[in-house]
Amino acid sequence: MKKKEIYRIAIGCLVALIAYYIFTFDLSSCRRSVTSETLPVSDSIPDTLRFVTLSGSTTYFYFRGEDMGYEYDLAKLYAQSIKKPFKLIVAANTKEMLDAIDSGKADLCITPQAITQTAKKKYQFVGPVERSAMVLVQVKSDSMVTSTAQLPGKEVCVAEKTRAANRLRHLNEELGGGIKCTILRGDTITDEDLIEDVAEKKIKLTFADEKLAMLSRTYYDNIDISVEVGLKQRLSWIVKKDRIMLAKSINDWAKTIPNKSAYLSIYKRYFEQSKNDSDSSSEEIVSTKNKRKHRLTKGKLSPYDDLFKHHAMRLGWPWQLLASIAYTESRFNPKVIGWSSARGLMGIMPATGRRFGANNQQLLDPETSIRVAVDCLLATKKALGIKGNSPDEIKITLAAYNVGPAHVQDAQRLAKKYHHNPLIWSEHIEKYLRLKNDPVYYNDSVCKAGYLRGGSATRYVNKIMNWYESHKH
Incomplete structure (x- = not known):
């Protein structure tokens, strides 16, 4: 083969190779551009966070002209950590709350939801994971119930159509019967009311959610809530499945909060600091x-x-x-x-x-x-x-x-x-x-x-x- 022909072939190969690299670079650049432009709009942290919640003793409430609540204060702590303002949406019921997440009207649900396989298909569970059981509420005494095995023969009062009522029925079956199950019917009876009735010795025993019982104990220092009557349920905040960046941001923050003084202060405020007798303290203040x-x-x-x-x-x-x-x-x-x-x-x-x-x-x-x-x-x-x-x-x-x-x-x-x-x-x-x-x-x-x-x-x-x-x- 003549030198001139070999040279022509070599030049052609070099041109083809350069063209290949140029095409590959342009294609990869184009691919990156398309990927960036076609990311779902929802997969970002918004300029203003929108929290949705239910009103409740441990979630959110309005008191003396100020917004309060354990979950509300935690969500506010997260917003402050990423330097973002937030807006609160208070839903009337669970369906309205979840619809706000599904429709994109809200970014984060701060009323903890049960972590189940079914729910995982639709939502990402984010933030601090809570483990809450049903507990027995009773007045402190030397003759307190110390295990569920001692409940047969005793009367337990619960409100109908509640998680406490379901748990009481199941536990009675597990123990072979014998618990005097008093299911109180009435639109105005709540678990909170029954805890108060126990504290005031109007009834002897009731079941309640552990978080509510912990909060109630700061109002009534004579109650005991140490006996669990069911397995602990894992609960957490939720975001939509496609909110990847927001979920990562919340989870990264949640890993740090157990050791933060601000978090410990919030926990103490709602679940440890006494609210008995007055808004000040149950301690005798005046010397x-x-x-x-x-x-x-x-x-x-x-x-x-x-x-x-x-x-x-x-x-x-x-x-x-x-x-x-x-x-x-x-x-x-x-x-x-x-x-x-x-x-x-x-x-x-x-x-x-x-x-x-x-x-x-x-x-x-x-x-x-x-x-x-x-x-x-x-x-x-x-x-x-x-x-x-x-x-x-x-x-x-x-x-x-x-x-x-x-x-x-x-x-x-x-x-x-x-x-x-x-x-x-x-x-x-x-x-x-x-x-x-x-x-x-x-x-x-x-x-x-x-x-x-x-x-x-x-x-x-x-x-x-x-x-x-x-x-x-």
């Missing part, structure tokens, strides 16, 4: 020396009586009522900070303080606390349309001071809907405030503020009025 001094000073209820008298004139209430609020909120300790972040002598929330011109540090000053409390009570009366100071009007105002006007307005609308008087406290507003722990009522179309542990609000009013009646002279 023995100070208590003795107050008792021996004739005509004195507290060191702040002159301040109560001065500010009560703006409100038109007996000054002893302001003293009663202070005793209930703080036991006259001006430096106390409660589980809900309510601060100082009168238990003022930080947001309320800011609204009336006081920062967190200033709220620990007795005079500032009393001044802001009276400002808040006056604003509350105005929001509720209360112009007088009748016993009913005072009790309604006190309830709104405790939980916020929105919940009291919900109770008034419910009272009107069910043919009760929305201007009378006892057996009217009080009744429907208590019923706001029941989904049937707090999801009613007339309610705007959602779930409330309403029983604690009615007890709050009763404590203030009882203390006032005992000390007004």
Whole structure:
């Protein structure tokens, strides 16, 4: 073969090789471009996160003008960690909540769902995994039930159509019968109510979800929840199956939270810090020396009586009522900070303080606390349309001071809907405030503020009025 022909062939091969590499590079670039452009829009972390949840004692609730709840606070912690704002969607029921995820109206469901094989086909389970069982709720005593084997012959009360009722039936079958199963029928009976009945010794035993029981134990320190009556269920937040980047982001964050002080603070706030007796603490706050001094000073209820008298004139209430609020909120300790972040002598929330011109540090000053409390009570009366100071009007105002006007307005609308008087406290507003722990009522179309542990609000009013009646002279 001639040298010229060999040279021509070599040049042709070189040109073909270069063309191949150029084509391959262009094709790979094109492929990368197509891949990038055709990624599902949903597979990204949005500029504003949209959380969906149900109202509830451990998920989300609105209290004293602020958003709260264990799952809500955890979700907020995640949003803060990736420096993203968020929007909360409160669904009326589970179907509406899951529809929000399925339709893309919400990015993340923060009401934990049971981790099952069926659910895994549709959703990704993300975030912290909770393990929750049903537990036996009983009053602490030397004769407590210590295992399920001791339940035959004992009465257990549960509400019908609940997970607790199903578990009681199955456990009774597993043990060969013998448990006195009392299934309580009624639209207004909740697991929360039955835990309260156990604490008050109206019934002896009930079953409840472990998380709810843990929360309830911070209100009732005389109950025991140590006996599990079923296997632990694994639960977690969910996102749609195609939200790969969001799922990875949440899971990476979840691996770090058990050791973060912010997470530990949230857990302690809801499941360990006492909420017994008042929003402050079940501990005796005032020293023995100070208590003795107050008792021996004739005509004195507290060191702040002159301040109560001065500010009560703006409100038109007996000054002893302001003293009663202070005793209930703080036991006259001006430096106390409660589980809900309510601060100082009168238990003022930080947001309320800011609204009336006081920062967190200033709220620990007795005079500032009393001044802001009276400002808040006056604003509350105005929001509720209360112009007088009748016993009913005072009790309604006190309830709104405790939980916020929105919940009291919900109770008034419910009272009107069910043919009760929305201007009378006892057996009217009080009744429907208590019923706001029941989904049937707090999801009613007339309610705007959602779930409330309403029983604690009615007890709050009763404590203030009882203390006032005992000390007004």
